[in-house]
Amino acid sequence: MTETATPGGAATSAPAAPATRAEVCVVACANAFRGNGEVLASAFGTVPAIGVRLARHTFSPDLLLSDGEANLLRGTWPVGGPATGEIEAWAPFRTVFDLVWHGKRHVMMIPSQVDGHGNTNISAIGDYRRPKVQLLGVRGAPGNTVSHPTSYWVPKHSKRVFVSEVDMVGGVGTDRAAQAGPAARRFHDLRRIVTNLAVLDFADDGTVRLASVHPGVSVDEVVEATGFVLSGTDGAVVTTPLPSADELALIRDVLDPGNLRDKEVPG
Amino acid sequence: MADKRMTGTEVVSRLESGMTIGIGGWGSRRKPMSLVREILRSELTDLTVVSYGGPDVGLLCAAGKVRKLVFGFVSLDSIALDPHFRAARQAGDIEVAEYDEGMLQWGLYAAGLNLPFLPTRAGLGSDVVTHNPELRTVPDPYGGDEVLAMPALRLDAALVHMNRADIHGNAQFLGPDPYFDDLYCMAAEQAFVSCEKIVPTAELTARAHPATLKINRMMVTAVVEAPGGAHFTSCVPDYDRDEAFQREYVAAAVDPAAWSAFADRYLSGVEQDWHAAVVARAQEVPA
Numbered sequence: 001m002t003e004t005a006t007p008g009g010a011a012t013s014a015p016a017a018p019a020t021r022a023e024v025c026v027v028a029c030a031n032a033f034r035g036n037g038e039v040l041a042s043a044f045g046t047v048p049a050i051g052v053r054l055a056r057h058t059f060s061p062d063l064l065l066s067d068g069e070a071n072l073l074r075g076t077w078p079v080g081g082p083a084t085g086e087i088e089a090w091a092p093f094r095t096v097f098d099l100v101w102h103g104k105r106h107v108m109m110i111p112s113q114v115d116g117h118g119n120t121n122i123s124a125i126g127d128y129r130r131p132k133v134q135l136l137g138v139r140g141a142p143g144n145t146v147s148h149p150t151s152y153w154v155p156k157h158s159k160r161v162f163v164s165e166v167d168m169v170g171g172v173g174t175d176r177a178a179q180a181g182p183a184a185r186r187f188h189d190l191r192r193i194v195t196n197l198a199v200l201d202f203a204d205d206g207t208v209r210l211a212s213v214h215p216g217v218s219v220d221e222v223v224e225a226t227g228f229v230l231s232g233t234d235g236a237v238v239t240t241p242l243p244s245a246d247e248l249a250l251i252r253d254v255l256d257p258g259n260l261r262d263k264e265v266p267g
Numbered sequence: 268m269a270d271k272r273m274t275g276t277e278v279v280s281r282l283e284s285g286m287t288i289g290i291g292g293w294g295s296r297r298k299p300m301s302l303v304r305e306i307l308r309s310e311l312t313d314l315t316v317v318s319y320g321g322p323d324v325g326l327l328c329a330a331g332k333v334r335k336l337v338f339g340f341v342s343l344d345s346i347a348l349d350p351h352f353r354a355a356r357q358a359g360d361i362e363v364a365e366y367d368e369g370m371l372q373w374g375l376y377a378a379g380l381n382l383p384f385l386p387t388r389a390g391l392g393s394d395v396v397t398h399n400p401e402l403r404t405v406p407d408p409y410g411g412d413e414v415l416a417m418p419a420l421r422l423d424a425a426l427v428h429m430n431r432a433d434i435h436g437n438a439q440f441l442g443p444d445p446y447f448d449d450l451y452c453m454a455a456e457q458a459f460v461s462c463e464k465i466v467p468t469a470e471l472t473a474r475a476h477p478a479t480l481k482i483n484r485m486m487v488t489a490v491v492e493a494p495g496g497a498h499f500t501s502c503v504p505d506y507d508r509d510e511a512f513q514r515e516y517v518a519a520a521v522d523p524a525a526w527s528a529f530a531d532r533y534l535s536g537v538e539q540d541w542h543a544a545v546v547a548r549a550q551e552v553p554a
Contacts, residue, residue, distance in 0.1 A: 070443035092444035093293060097369045101389070123365065128398055130359030136347065137320075137340035142367035143389030172392035180392035181404075183412035187388070 016252075019243045021196060022047060022265035024214050026251055027243045028194045030055040032151045033106060038062040039148075040072070040096075040105040046264045048108040048153045048194075049079050050255045057250060066091060080260050100140060103187055106149040108194075109141060113166040116208050116228035118190045119173030120145075120152060121166040128168055138170035145172040149189045155264050157195035159227035174206030196265045198222045199240055203231040212240040270434045273489035275305040275538060278459045281488075282306070282424055285334075287315040289375070289420070289455060291427030291448035292500065295321040295344040295508055297440075299428035299461050301496035301538055306332060308537070317375075317420055319368065319447070321500060322516060325351035329520070333361050337420065339368030343513060350520035364399055366390065366417075372447055374420030379453030384416035391415050425455035428497045429482065430505055431471055432462040436487030437480055439471050442503035445481045452486040461493040463505045495542055512545065 029051025033041050041052040041063040056063040057076045067073045067083035070092040075085020091099070099105050111120035112135055122141060126132030144150050150171065154161050169176060177188040193200040193208065197217045203209040209232035213222055219237050223230055243251065251261070279302070282288065288306075292298035303323045306314075313334045318324050320341030327333050329351040341352040355361045366374070367389040377385040386405060396402050396415070405416045427448040432438035438460045440448070452458035460482060471480060499516065501508040519529035533544050 093446060094372065097372055100369060101387070123394075124356065128394075131356055134348075134353040134356035136342055137338055137365055138367055138393065138395060139340045140368050140389075142391075142393035142395050143369040143387070145393075146388045146391055168398075169392075169394040176392040181413055183388050183404075183414045184391035186412065188392075 016245060016248050019248060020262065020265075021214060021216075021267050022261035023243050023248060023251055024240055025194060025196060025265055026050045026054060026261060027247055028199050028214075028240050029108065029153060030058075031241070032108065032192045032194060033060050033063060036060055036063060036106050036149070038064070038104070040064045040066070040091075040099050042066065042105060042107040043153075044108065044110050045153050045155065046079055046256075046260045047155065050251060050261060052108075053077070053255050054247060054250060058247065064089070066096075076254060078254065078258070079256050080258055097140070097143075100143055100147050103148045106151065106191070107144050108151040108153050109144070109171065111152050111154065111171060112161065113163050114152065114154065114161060114193065114208070115163055115166050115173060116230075117173035117175040117206055118171070118193070118202060118208055119166050119169045119176055120171030121168045123168040123170050125167050138168070141170035142172060145188060145190070146177065146184045147187050149191050151191040152193045154193060154195040157197040157222070157225045159225060162226040162228060164228050174202060178206065197225060200230070205231075207231045210237055212238045214240045215242060268435050271436045271484070271487060271489045272434050272465065273459075273491055275301050275461070275491050275493060278302060278426075278489060278491060279305040279309045279311065281457060282309075282311055284311050285313045286423040287317065287421070289317040289422040289425040289451040290323045291425065291446060291451045292321065292323070292497070293319045293444070293446045294340075294342045295500045295513065296444075297428050297442065297446060297497050297502050298323045298500040299426040299496065300498060300500060301493040302426045302428075302459065302461055302491070303327065304534065304538060304541060307534060317371070317422060319371065320349070320352065322349060322513070325349035325520065328352050328355035328361060329526070335362040335364065337364045337366070337371070339366055339371050343517065345508065345510060346513060346517050350517055366395055366399070367393070370395070370417050371420070372450065373417040375447060375450040375454040377417065377419035378421045379450055382419060384418050386414040387417050388412075388414055390417070420454060422451065422455035423457070425451040425458040427451055427458070427460055427482070428493070428502065429460055429462045430502065431464055431466050432460055432490045433468040433471060434465055434490065435468070436460060436482070436484035436490045437468060437471065438462060438482040438487065438490070439475065439479045440481055441475060441479060441505070442501075449481045449486065452482055457488040458486050459489050459491065460487050461491040461496045463494055463496065463502060465490065465492045493538075495545075498542075498545060509545075512548070
């Protein structure tokens with residue numbers, strides 16, 4: 001809580017500033033991990049990293065979190081600095097790979113492209129043999145998406161990211177999983193796509209659906225920034241919940257005192 | 268017992284153009300950079316490189332050594348993308364076999380176990396299968412799902428960098444993660460281990476648990492003492508990544524004139540010249 005001096009000289013709690021868009025996104029990411037139980041929660045990006053720590057500190061205390069290197073740590077530490085807390089397990093890369101295929105993990109990745117069935121790309125843009133833009137490579141996305149729950153974080157919701165067709169499917173979408181047979185379907189479980197504008201999930205037919213719009217964002221704005229037809233835009237659309245006062249205090253004072261979240265989601 | 272000490276130059280003299288070479292480490296962490304630099308100085312060409320890629324891949328691409336890259340990603344960790352790798356891909360200069368990073372592990376493991384393949388779900392439904400049309404699925408003989416058969420990734424040679432080793436090739440990691448270096452060694456016809464320091468065997472476990480001896484001499488052809496051998500990647504706890512140097516590498520890599528100057532300054536001599544140039548660079552940085 002911020003404290004300000006009153007004219008009378010006594011310190012008193014000022015009302016907290018309203019939640020920013022980045023803070024709404026943090027809580028939306030945290031909520032993706034609600035009720036997950038005892039699983040490894042892996043989050044890429046600043047806002048998801050704050051989100052999983054918020055989730056564990058509050059409503060999902062059983063989550064396991066990595067220090068970003070090879071240990072699983074208890075404790076609650078700020079983004080951008082060294083991890084602190086009790087080591088509860090050793091999880092070098094090969095252990096993480098084992099956990100991926102074992103299935104007790106929920107990952108939130110940052111795709112460069114997403115299509116209307118949740119196929120994602122972090123590998124290459126353009127012709128695969130001679131890409132216009134070479135990105136990282138598929139990393140663990142093919143294995144993650146057919147092995148355990150997978151969510152995505154899109155810090156800048158636009159038609160550049162939400163495309164009608166991704167150029168190289170690394171993360172497997174619902175249609176591809178359905179076509180590829182039972183081995184690809186059995187553990188396939190796409191959960192949510194949190195963006196700077198909205199929360200998306202998946203309709204029964206496997207298409208990407210609008211679940212909620214962030215406060216101050218219109219449905220039209222989301223539709224306009226999406227390069228495929230989004231399900232769930234007819235009728236009433238709910239608003240993404242605002243952070244509670246306790247959640248805001250935790251984000252501002254403990255998890256991200258350096259305001260790194262504002263660099264990822266300005267405004 | 269065999270004394271397997273060798274120099275980096277001797278290691279590279281054992282390699283031939285056209286070989287498949289696995290490079291240990293991960294991203295910009297504990298890469299056998301002194302051995303990679305020896306390859307840069309050699310006449311070797313037409314290599315197939317298997318790597319959890321970092322600047323090893325970038326430098327070998329920039330030098331025109333790579334015909335084909337077998338990879339899951341190429342990243343410098345604190346800097347997401349390697350400019351030389353991107354340039355090589357965007358110019359269509361190299362062939363690739365891009366796998367899920369767990370598939371890569373499985374391919375190395377299969378090779379190490381003398382198996383033709385290992386089954387996995389990873390890759391199913393993705394364009395990993397589209398772009399690697401030689402991949403096959405196999406029915407579960409016990410009646411379950413049909414799964415992907417990840418083929419063995421057999422290596423002609425493996426290059427890895429460890430913290431410590433003895434002269435016989437028993438080698439130790441002291442950092443947080445062994446990566447997959449033992450699998451690279453097992454998958455290879457010849458395995459070459461460089462290390463920060465060669466010590467008497469008893470010293471390896473004087474302060475560290477025997478579980479840190481991830482590589483044993485049965486897997487190892489030769490061992491190279493190469494202090495600073497992972498520079499500019501990390502070799503924790505001996506040293507962290509040289510972030511300033513990595514930034515200089517990236518800045519130079521995006522500009523041909525700057526790259527030419529970088530190569531003249533750091534890559535034109537022998538390994539000792541590299542280290543001397545790195546020390547000179549550090550002394551130039553204002554306090």
